[in-house]
Amino acid sequence: xxxxxxxxxxxxxxxxxxxxxxxxxxxxxxxxxxxxxxxxxxxxxxxxxxxxxxxxxxxxxxxxxxxxxxxxxxxxxxxxxxxxxxxxxxxxxxxxxxxxxxxxxxxxxxxxxxxxxx
Numbered sequence: 001x002x003x004x005x006x007x008x009x010x011x012x013x014x015x016x017x018x019x020x021x022x023x024x025x026x027x028x029x030x031x032x033x034x035x036x037x038x039x040x041x042x043x044x045x046x047x048x049x050x051x052x053x054x055x056x057x058x059x060x061x062x063x064x065x066x067x068x069x070x071x072x073x074x075x076x077x078x079x080x081x082x083x084x085x086x087x088x089x090x091x092x093x094x095x096x097x098x099x100x101x102x103x104x105x106x107x108x109x110x111x112x113x114x115x116x117x118x
Contacts, residue, residue, distance in 0.1 A: 020046070029053040030067055047071075047078075048104070057089065057099045079111055 022035030029052055036045040049068055051060040065080070072078060087110055090096050094103055 022046075032071075055098045055100075057103060058096070060099070 019038040020035040021038050022033060025032045025034070031048075031050040031052060033048040033050075034045060035047075049064055049071075051064050051067070054060050068078070068080065088096070089103060089106070092106065094100070094106065
């Protein structure tokens with residue numbers, strides 16, 4: 001997660017600076033990475049869930065959605081990657097059959113664009 005944020009930092013103008021700290025947890029076939037701002041005056045957190053039993057992004061998607069729903073409280077709003085025809089991995093030269101860190105980078109970029117961060 002740190003390497004992704006490092007790569008993305010040059011894509012937008014810095015308006016504020018915060019330091020994130022986090023941990024990685026292994027829960028069965030899932031890796032859960034959690035990062036939160038170090039200072040209390042920032043709200044929100046970044047949670048990345050990886051299903052390690054498959055590298056096929058489309059096979060893992062429903063399992064990941066179900067796992068995330070079990071983890072979160074009902075009152076919490078979350079932004080999730082919801083691929084559509086415009087966001088096809090193959091459109092940007094990535095495989096539709098095997099998932100890599102480049103796929104994760106692309107997902108973060110699309111989510112951050114939806115938040116109008118750049």
